[in-house]
Amino acid sequence: xxxKILVILDFDGVxxxxxxxxxxxxxxxxxxxxxxxLDYEEYRDLKRKPVKESEFVTPLLGxxxxxxxxxxxxxxxxxxxxxxxxxxxxSIDCLKRLKEKHTIVLWTARSNKKELHKEIEEKQIADxxxxxIVSEEKEEKLDVIPGFDPSNSIIVGDTxxxxxxxxxxxxxxxxxxxGMRRKAVLEMLKPxxxxxxxKEAIDQGxx
Numbered sequence: 001x002x003x004k005i006l007v008i009l010d011f012d013g014v015x016x017x018x019x020x021x022x023x024x025x026x027x028x029x030x031x032x033x034x035x036x037x038l039d040y041e042e043y044r045d046l047k048r049k050p051v052k053e054s055e056f057v058t059p060l061l062g063x064x065x066x067x068x069x070x071x072x073x074x075x076x077x078x079x080x081x082x083x084x085x086x087x088x089x090x091s092i093d094c095l096k097r098l099k100e101k102h103t104i105v106l107w108t109a110r111s112n113k114k115e116l117h118k119e120i121e122e123k124q125i126a127d128x129x130x131x132x133i134v135s136e137e138k139e140e141k142l143d144v145i146p147g148f149d150p151s152n153s154i155i156v157g158d159t160x161x162x163x164x165x166x167x168x169x170x171x172x173x174x175x176x177x178x179g180m181r182r183k184a185v186l187e188m189l190k191p192x193x194x195x196x197x198x199k200e201a202i203d204q205g206x207x
Contacts, residue, residue, distance in 0.1 A: 004102055006153040007207060008145065011108040011116075013158030013179015014198055015091045015125070019044050021084040025075050026053075033064050048182040077112040082119050088178065090199035095128040097202055105131045105145055109161075142169050154207070156198060163189040174201050 012018040023043050030037035038046070038056070046056050053072070058065045075081055098104050106129045110116045113134045120126045131146060142148050142165065154172040155162050158179025163186070166173030175191035176198060177183045186194050195201045 003152070005207075006105060006145070006147055006149065007098055007102045008105045008107050008142070008153060008155045009198075010155075010157040010159075010162055010179075011106060011120075012085075013181075014156055014176055015095075015106075016085045016087050016123075017178070018085055018180070019047070020086060021081045022047065022076070024084050025072055025081055029068050029071060029075075030061075033061060033068070035060055035064075045182075048180060048185070050181060050185070077110060077115050079115060079118075082115055085119065087123055087125070088197065088199075090197065092125065094198045094202055095125060098207060099128050102207065103130045103147065104128055105133060107133045107145065107155075109136065110134050111136050142171075156201065156207075158186075160185075160189055163191045166191070174206055176201070 009015065019040075023040050026043055027037040037043075038060075047053075054065060054069055057068055061068055095104070106120070108116065116134050117126070117132065120129075120132070126132070133145060142150075142153070145153075150169055150171045154174060155166045156174045156176060157163065157166075158176050159181050163173050163175055172193070173191045174193045174195060175181075175186040175189065176195055177186065178197040183194070193201065193206055195204065195206070201207050
């Protein structure tokens, strides 16, 4: 892809691996309740299927499930756990390569905007983005993004949310298998492209 385009990047699953954070919360809370947590791979597999947390926690925690889910929500964007988000080893190099050619927008759903901005500063990637847009739930309308033009924009995401919004706006979508949905789930969504990760998308000339 030679021309300069607007690249709309999701954060979790595209640039960072959120699974260590999510699992740490699961493990810590289960241990507080005196229950045995799932092992990491089992937890990851269930989340990527995807299976709702309440569905696999209820048989294990019983009457403590509701409290667990509430506490999980309270902890999920705290600094203690956000510090466990890990940049993929290819993320910084990919951002450098994209920045040389395109306009980059980070577009993600978080309830705590302050902590998101702090996270990208601490990971030393804030300067790569021309715009950072954070909302509690991703906006249905991409015209919230300055300079958005369906004919010259592409979304990179790891879930059905990004694929659906891209399809609704008739823009290209690259789905990546590095995040919160496994490949079989993404294939059923019929994105324009399906790759292992952001690096593969760039190496293949999709960006």
